[in-house]
Amino acid sequence: MEKKEKHIDRTKLVISIRDLHKSFGTNHVLRGIDLDVYQGENVVVLGRSGTGKSVLIKIIAGLLKPDKGSVNVLGNEVTAISYSGLEQLRLRIGFSFQSSALYDSMTVRENLEFPLLRNSKHLSRKQVTEAVEKALEAVGLSQTINQWPAELSGGQRKRIGIARTLIMQPAIMLYDEPTAGLDPITSMEINELINEVQQLFNTSSIIITHDLTCAKETGDRMAVLLDGQFVQEGSFEDVFASGDERLKSFYDYNFIT
Amino acid sequence: MHDASMKLKQKQPRRYIFTQKLDTFFFDVYAFGQFVARFFRALLLPPYEFKEIIRQCYMIGVKSLSLITLTGFITGIVFTKQSRPSLSDFGATSWLPSLVAIAIIRALAPLVTGLITAGKVGSNIGAELGSMKVTEQIDAMEVSATNPFKFLVVTRVIATTCMVPLLMLYMALLALLGAFVNVHSNEQTSFISFIENGFHNISFLDIFSSLLKSIVFGFTIGIVSCYQGYNTTQGTQGVGRAANTSVVLAMFLIFIEEIIIVQITNWFRP
Ligand SMILES: Nc1ncnc2c1ncn2[C@@H]1O[C@H](COP(=O)(O)OP(=O)(O)OP(=O)(O)O)[C@@H](O)[C@H]1O
Ligand SMILES: [Mg+2]
Numbered sequence: 001m002e003k004k005e006k007h008i009d010r011t012k013l014v015i016s017i018r019d020l021h022k023s024f025g026t027n028h029v030l031r032g033i034d035l036d037v038y039q040g041e042n043v044v045v046l047g048r049s050g051t052g053k054s055v056l057i058k059i060i061a062g063l064l065k066p067d068k069g070s071v072n073v074l075g076n077e078v079t080a081i082s083y084s085g086l087e088q089l090r091l092r093i094g095f096s097f098q099s100s101a102l103y104d105s106m107t108v109r110e111n112l113e114f115p116l117l118r119n120s121k122h123l124s125r126k127q128v129t130e131a132v133e134k135a136l137e138a139v140g141l142s143q144t145i146n147q148w149p150a151e152l153s154g155g156q157r158k159r160i161g162i163a164r165t166l167i168m169q170p171a172i173m174l175y176d177e178p179t180a181g182l183d184p185i186t187s188m189e190i191n192e193l194i195n196e197v198q199q200l201f202n203t204s205s206i207i208i209t210h211d212l213t214c215a216k217e218t219g220d221r222m223a224v225l226l227d228g229q230f231v232q233e234g235s236f237e238d239v240f241a242s243g244d245e246r247l248k249s250f251y252d253y254n255f256i257t
Numbered sequence: 258m259h260d261a262s263m264k265l266k267q268k269q270p271r272r273y274i275f276t277q278k279l280d281t282f283f284f285d286v287y288a289f290g291q292f293v294a295r296f297f298r299a300l301l302l303p304p305y306e307f308k309e310i311i312r313q314c315y316m317i318g319v320k321s322l323s324l325i326t327l328t329g330f331i332t333g334i335v336f337t338k339q340s341r342p343s344l345s346d347f348g349a350t351s352w353l354p355s356l357v358a359i360a361i362i363r364a365l366a367p368l369v370t371g372l373i374t375a376g377k378v379g380s381n382i383g384a385e386l387g388s389m390k391v392t393e394q395i396d397a398m399e400v401s402a403t404n405p406f407k408f409l410v411v412t413r414v415i416a417t418t419c420m421v422p423l424l425m426l427y428m429a430l431l432a433l434l435g436a437f438v439n440v441h442s443n444e445q446t447s448f449i450s451f452i453e454n455g456f457h458n459i460s461f462l463d464i465f466s467s468l469l470k471s472i473v474f475g476f477t478i479g480i481v482s483c484y485q486g487y488n489t490t491q492g493t494q495g496v497g498r499a500a501n502t503s504v505v506l507a508m509f510l511i512f513i514e515e516i517i518i519v520q521i522t523n524w525f526r527p
Pocket of ligand 1: 048053055
């Protein structure tokens with residue numbers, strides 16, 4: 001933990017969200033979110049299912065439009081940016097989806113090549129192949145290069161999904177429930193991968209999870225989302241030492257001592 | 258849950274302009290109209306996805322070729338066979354090639370090709386885009402800075418619009434071949450006289466209107482199934498529904514367009 005702390009640059013904000021609101025019809029999901037993420041920091045967003053965690057990071061990546069509030073990512077106001085500006089910004093954001101979202105109609109190699117071939121047209125064939133192999137190596141799945149997504153396990157798909165975003169060397173990583181539905185050992189591997197990514201590329205990350213082990217292993221700071229607002233913020237120990245009643249059920253469920 | 262929803266309803270009584278169903282219908286039509294407008298805007302603005310368009314054209318061709326070949330040939334044979342008795346009652350079997358050619362080129366080829374492609378390609382596009390939508394693949398494309406509307410929708414609509422006319426011509430050819438096989442084996446007509454006889458009454462307007470029809474059909478199939486797929490909700494169930502609705506709606510619209518275009522071309526007939 002301390003070793004990682006050194007990487008965090010508290011003077012440099014990469015994501016800054018103020019008073020963010022989002023509703024779907026009568027369903028008021030996010031009700032005034034404030035969140036800062038500093039350079040090199042891993043922020044974990046904890047919260048129960050359906051509290052709007054995915055909605056939050058989709059707004060950060062510009063996939064959903066907020067109703068109100070400001071979202072500043074790497075110095076760009078996401079709500080006011082042009083489409084081409086947003087595309088430029090997205091090249092610096094890696095998004096690991098809850099469902100991995102690998103392209104079914106493409107092999108693992110093609111999945112990884114896709115963002116490169118489309119956005120870095122100056123690269124030679126050889127450089128593309130090298131980048132793909134390097135990214136696969138980083139997630140420890142070199143042998144799957146010619147397989148189809150349907151042939152992979154859930155954990156492998158998650159890791160390929162992460163590799164596909166790493167290939168663009170993003171400044172920010174957004175992980176949507178990286179360990180959901182995985183066994184403890186695979187979860188551990190994913191946690192380690194998240195930390196490695198952070199150390200290797202000095203990325204800043206938002207990690208959404210309801211897995212407390214994952215939160216503890218990967219997070220420098222926790223933020224607990226409840227009823228559309230952050231109710232607790234701080235280090236893992238602080239948040240769970242607070243004895244907040246609303247977090248108790250969470251705590252019990254995860255069997256952490 | 259039931260209580261909660263009841264409370265919600267009481268708190269904010271939903272008002273409808275007409276009835277709930279009618280409102281939803283008009284909203285759907287409006288949303289579809291916007292989708293079409295978005296298509297034309299995206300069509301005109303670069304970047305253009307030429308490579309993907311070619312790939313989609315190829316896929317559509319490959320997917321429907323065998324079915325079109327079979328249906329075309331059989332349609333030709335069957336239609337000729339069924340028409341013979343009514344003509345032979347008047348001793349007019351020599352008109353058979355001409356009758357069959359008119360039927361095939363004016364009506365059968367565009368309509369049958371349209372319906373077959375709607376079934377084969379429309380359901381495919383609906384299901385493919387639908388599953389990409391519900392598994393967040395479209396979002397993934399968007400965050401990797403590729404405009405999914407251009408890459409997935411525009412390419413497919415262009416491909417169907419280009420390929421249906423080609424498939425229609427191909428089908429007309431095969432149906433005529435089927436008709437010739439049947440006429441030849443019954444009346445021993447030679448190929449030359451079959452063609453001469455058959456094309457005697459075919460005008461430029463006939464071919465033009467059939468091409469126009471198939472272009473419209475192709476566009477309809479592409480845009481309807483892309484709309485359904487791209488707006489899929491509610492998980493895997495929604496994917497099935499998207500595929501299904503694509504086909505039903507495309508076929509329905511094809512029939513309506515057929516009627517309209519036939520009416521319009523009839524005004525131009527001498
Ligand atoms: N595109 C959408 N249209 C309508 N409602 C939506 C949409 N996306 C999310 N919602 C609603 O927003 C709420 C929060 O959804 P979200 O996916 O962010 O939850 P989550 O916190 O990520 O939960 P989980 O842990 O299950 O992934 C849910 O009630 C959901 O129904
Ligand atoms: Mg979620």
